[in-house]
Amino acid sequence: MTVRLFFGRQLPGTVGESRRVVHVLKAPPGDEIPKQLAAFCGAVFGRDELELLGEIRGMPCEQCLRETPTPTPELSEGGSPELEEGTSP
Numbered sequence: 539m540t541v542r543l544f545f546g547r548q549l550p551g552t553v554g555e556s557r558r559v560v561h562v563l564k565a566p567p568g569d570e571i572p573k574q575l576a577a578f579c580g581a582v583f584g585r586d587e588l589e590l591l592g593e594i595r596g597m598p599c600e601q602c603l604r605e606t607p608t609p610t611p612e613l614s615e616g617g618s619p620e621l622e623e624g625t626s627p
């Protein structure tokens with residue numbers, strides 16, 4: 539099961555600046571960004587509430603980082619570290 543990861547934070551003016559941390563959001567595979575995005579910390583945001591970022595900029599949501607399966611999720615690489623094992627003898 540593959541999920542795509544996004545980074546996003548709430549738009550300015552919707553919450554206080556101190557709460558505008560960058561969440562790590564998961565989305566199902568495909569080209570479309572769903573209307574609702576669930577963050578790893580458990581928060582759910584509407585797509586329109588979020589400013590989507592290509593990278594973590596500013597203060598990250600610590601709980602999201604803790605819950606994220608990979609230590610440094612990368613959008614472009616798609617990188618799930620899969621070990622390729624050759625044909626076993």
Ligand SMILES: [Zn+2]
Nearest residue numbers: 561579599602
């Ligand atoms: Zn979060």
